[in-house]
Amino acid sequence: MSNTPHSAASRPLRFITCGSVDDGKSTLIGRLLYDSKALMIDQLESLANSSKTARGPQSKEGQLDLSLVTDGLEAEREQGITIDVAYRYFATPKRKFIIADAPGHEQYTRNMVTGASKSDVAVVLIDVMKLDFSQPAVTLLPQTKRHTAFAALLGLQHTVVAVNKMDAIDFDASRFERVVTAFGELAASLKIKHFTAIPLSALDGDGVVAHTARSAWFQGPALLPHLESLVLDDAHGTSATAKAHVAVQWVTRDVSDDHLRWVTGDVAEAAIKVGDAISVFPSGATAVVAALRTGRGDTTTAEPGEAVAIRFDRQVDIARGDWIMAGSVSDTPLTQRASATLAWLDNAPLTLGRRYIVRHGARWLPARVSAISSRLDLASAEWQTGDGAGAEVKANDLVRAEIEFAQALPLAAFAESAARGAFVLVDPGTNATAAAGMIQ
Amino acid sequence: MTARDAFLSAPTITQTSVSNDHLNWLEDEAISILREVFGGFERPAILCSCGKDSLVVLHLAMKAAAPGKLPLPIVHIDTGHNFPEVITFREHLVKKHGLNLIIGHLDDSIKKGTIRLAHELESRNPYQTITLLETIEGNRFDAMVGGARRDEEKARAKERVFSHRDSFGQWQPRAQRPELWNLYNTRIAQGENFRVFPISNWTELDIWNYIAREDIELPSIYYTHQREVIERNGLLVPVTEITPPRAGETVITRDVRFRTVGDISCTCPVASTASSADEVILETITATASERGATRMDDRANDAAMERRKKEGYF
Ligand SMILES: Nc1nc2c(ncn2[C@@H]2O[C@H](COP(=O)(O)OP(=O)(O)O)[C@@H](O)[C@H]2O)c(=O)[nH]1
Numbered sequence: 036m037s038n039t040p041h042s043a044a045s046r047p048l049r050f051i052t053c054g055s056v057d058d059g060k061s062t063l064i065g066r067l068l069y070d071s072k073a074l075m076i077d078q079l080e081s082l083a084n085s086s087k088t089a090r091g092p093q094s095k096e097g098q099l100d101l102s103l104v105t106d107g108l109e110a111e112r113e114q115g116i117t118i119d120v121a122y123r124y125f126a127t128p129k130r131k132f133i134i135a136d137a138p139g140h141e142q143y144t145r146n147m148v149t150g151a152s153k154s155d156v157a158v159v160l161i162d163v164m165k166l167d168f169s170q171p172a173v174t175l176l177p178q179t180k181r182h183t184a185f186a187a188l189l190g191l192q193h194t195v196v197a198v199n200k201m202d203a204i205d206f207d208a209s210r211f212e213r214v215v216t217a218f219g220e221l222a223a224s225l226k227i228k229h230f231t232a233i234p235l236s237a238l239d240g241d242g243v244v245a246h247t248a249r250s251a252w253f254q255g256p257a258l259l260p261h262l263e264s265l266v267l268d269d270a271h272g273t274s275a276t277a278k279a280h281v282a283v284q285w286v287t288r289d290v291s292d293d294h295l296r297w298v299t300g301d302v303a304e305a306a307i308k309v310g311d312a313i314s315v316f317p318s319g320a321t322a323v324v325a326a327l328r329t330g331r332g333d334t335t336t337a338e339p340g341e342a343v344a345i346r347f348d349r350q351v352d353i354a355r356g357d358w359i360m361a362g363s364v365s366d367t368p369l370t371q372r373a374s375a376t377l378a379w380l381d382n383a384p385l386t387l388g389r390r391y392i393v394r395h396g397a398r399w400l401p402a403r404v405s406a407i408s409s410r411l412d413l414a415s416a417e418w419q420t421g422d423g424a425g426a427e428v429k430a431n432d433l434v435r436a437e438i439e440f441a442q443a444l445p446l447a448a449f450a451e452s453a454a455r456g457a458f459v460l461v462d463p464g465t466n467a468t469a470a471a472g473m474i475q
Numbered sequence: 476m477t478a479r480d481a482f483l484s485a486p487t488i489t490q491t492s493v494s495n496d497h498l499n500w501l502e503d504e505a506i507s508i509l510r511e512v513f514g515g516f517e518r519p520a521i522l523c524s525c526g527k528d529s530l531v532v533l534h535l536a537m538k539a540a541a542p543g544k545l546p547l548p549i550v551h552i553d554t555g556h557n558f559p560e561v562i563t564f565r566e567h568l569v570k571k572h573g574l575n576l577i578i579g580h581l582d583d584s585i586k587k588g589t590i591r592l593a594h595e596l597e598s599r600n601p602y603q604t605i606t607l608l609e610t611i612e613g614n615r616f617d618a619m620v621g622g623a624r625r626d627e628e629k630a631r632a633k634e635r636v637f638s639h640r641d642s643f644g645q646w647q648p649r650a651q652r653p654e655l656w657n658l659y660n661t662r663i664a665q666g667e668n669f670r671v672f673p674i675s676n677w678t679e680l681d682i683w684n685y686i687a688r689e690d691i692e693l694p695s696i697y698y699t700h701q702r703e704v705i706e707r708n709g710l711l712v713p714v715t716e717i718t719p720p721r722a723g724e725t726v727i728t729r730d731v732r733f734r735t736v737g738d739i740s741c742t743c744p745v746a747s748t749a750s751s752a753d754e755v756i757l758e759t760i761t762a763t764a765s766e767r768g769a770t771r772m773d774d775r776a777n778d779a780a781m782e783r784r785k786k787e788g789y790f
Binding site: 047119121133146284287290300329340342344355380458468 | 494503504511513514515539544546626632662664675678
């Protein structure tokens with residue numbers, strides 16, 4: 036059987052569409068699916084039926100309301116809004132895509148975060164009809180800033196700014212440039228190194244698959260060719276000296292020999308190889324990798340992202356929640372207190388000092404947030420310390436906090452390792468997912 | 476020009492093949508999700524209809540467990556209205572892999588009085604949920620793995636990989652838990668459970684390519700065979716004891732295959748001469764009707780049908 040590990044080049048590109056309500060996210064996705072023929076006839080017919088009854092305020096007579104492709108829940112169709120993230124699949128001859136269509140309403144930001152955490156690219160939609168061009172500087176909507184901030188903190192690899200509804204302003208190049216300038220300032224304060232802005236009309240299709248006469252002044256690519264060309268780097272942040280880490284998910288016994296134990300989990304940060312010396316967290320036990328298996332069969336190397344089963348050269352005490360770490364115990368420092376960025380998601384606000392349950396890797400353990408050091412102010416897109424920082428932390432707030440775990444863990448900065456740098460905070464009373472955490 | 480004509484005449488840029496690497500990526504994602512289930516729950520099970528999607532999940536589960544043995548039972552919700560080929564296949568599968576099979580019989584729910592059919596030949600599909608929930612409760616399952624895919628239908632497109640169900644088995648679409656990275660929040664209170672969907676991100680084309688690559692065995696009705704059918708409302712309705720011809724209808728024999736297997740009373744085949752997974756792929760690429768629309772009579776009723784059923788506890 037073939038044994039090629041998957042490479043970033045050949046896996047699907049996952050992108051999330053973000054922006055405020057009615058910026059045209061659903062229409063854009065409908066357009067992409069329509070133009071790439073990912074819609075099937077019966078879906079199209081059901082669309083034609085719905086378009087007659089529920090019609091968006093700006094949709095034109097006789098045109099399919101493409102936004103109806105993605106609104107999947109009854110409540111969403113009734114209210115004409117998107118509540119939860121919907122996933123869509125389409126492919127071109129060059130690439131496969133997974134789209135997370137995120138809701139624009141502030142109260143559903145948690146669902147946007149869900150989609151963003153598994154995306155490679157943020158496509159930020161900006162509705163030019165909602166912007167005030169009478170002032171010298173264009174001010175972006177708060178929700179545009181919020182979504183961009185979440186995407187930046189979640190470490191998405193690329194940012195694409197889709198400047199939408201250009202048809203409504205006659206594809207005015209100078210207004211487009213002013214939007215780009217405003218976004219440039221936001222990107223700089225959020226430390227987004229690079230972004231690509233594209234003028235388009237999701238409704239009419241200009242700039243989506245190709246540019247048209249109206250947008251011919253624009254020198255850059257259209258959206259779809261741009262997405263097709265983006266290079267993904269799954270080892271982002273990891274240096275040449277990075278060592279393999281595996282969060283242990285499950286341990287089993289070999290059917291052929293009850294004494295042989297196999298330990299399973301996903302490889303992160305660097306490849307793991309037969310013959311590698313490893314240590315185990317928390318026991319500190321050491322061993323050598325004797326055999327490896329992936330879905331493709333036996334192998335001598337498993338790459339980051341591969342789901343692996345590992346057998347060691349000796350019996351080691353190991354269970355779900357432990358970590359397998361290439362190298363010796365001292366190669367991976369353990370930390371109990373850390374600074375982290377928290378994206379607060381629960382309707383119940385954060386209680387400082389309260390005992391929450393945290394999931395890090397496959398391990399559940401208690402933790403508490405001891406202090407808030409700063410919070411992201413959306414108006415200025417800056418982290419503010421001082422008085423305001425300590426106020427109540429509510430749903431959709433982004434804060435930097437001091438967190439204390441019940442036990443020292445093999446933590447890493449999120450920018451260096453998503454596997455060891457991410458955690459979720461759960462309310463032990465309700466089991467609600469309260470926050471997404473990223474170690475700084 | 477109608478929307479339909481416009482759509483058909485638009486230039487095609489649909490891809491035609493699935494790379495091996497792409498399948499490996501999907502395979503790894505699914506294996507990882509399955510190991511979360513193996514390691515993270517006390518009493519998990521796999522729901523297996525013997526349809527192609529659940530057979531892919533079963534194949535992935537055996538890979539996720541290998542070289543250990545499959546650590547969980549297989550559950551089949553048996554409506555009693557099965558295509559005989561599917562039951563034969565089920566027995567064959569159990570023997571071949573030494574599976575622990577648990578069957579939830581709809582007939583048992585009817586006997587108990589928890590299901591009351593309006594009439595004897597009524598479609599049993601809508602009632603499956605009741606037997607499913609009774610089977611979950613009776614066995615105290617805390618996680619049920621299923622083969623649903625997000626590209627099948629709008630409500631499914633919104634569902635999490637780990638989908639939380641309350642103690643009545645209900646899905647609450649407006650209160651889904653955030654799902655961050657692969658750090659699944661699998662914590663539940665007494666009596667609650669999860670539905671878990673390891674192949675959420677697979678498309679129909681991915682499924683068929685994987686079946687071809689891995690040589691996964693399917694019930695024979697997935698490939699072309701001759702069958703007596705009636706043409707009714709644009710569907711080919713199979714002639715069976717449960718779905719006899721209506722007055723004035725003509726029975727014809729056609730080369731057909733099924734795209735899903737389900738309750739006899741509401742599953743229709745499509746005309747096809749595809750006799751292997753590779754030939755099905757060729758047909759799938761040119762398919763112009765999405766899977767559920769062409770083959771399931773009950774889903775045609777209305778857009779919100781699936782969402783309502785899911786809220787009640789359906790997969
Ligand atoms: N003029 C114009 N209207 C658009 C465009 N894209 C979307 N719209 C309209 O804007 C409204 C909101 O779009 P929708 O896709 O539902 O926004 P969402 O809330 O971001 O998903 C609808 O009435 C669309 O028809 C565009 O490019 N030009």
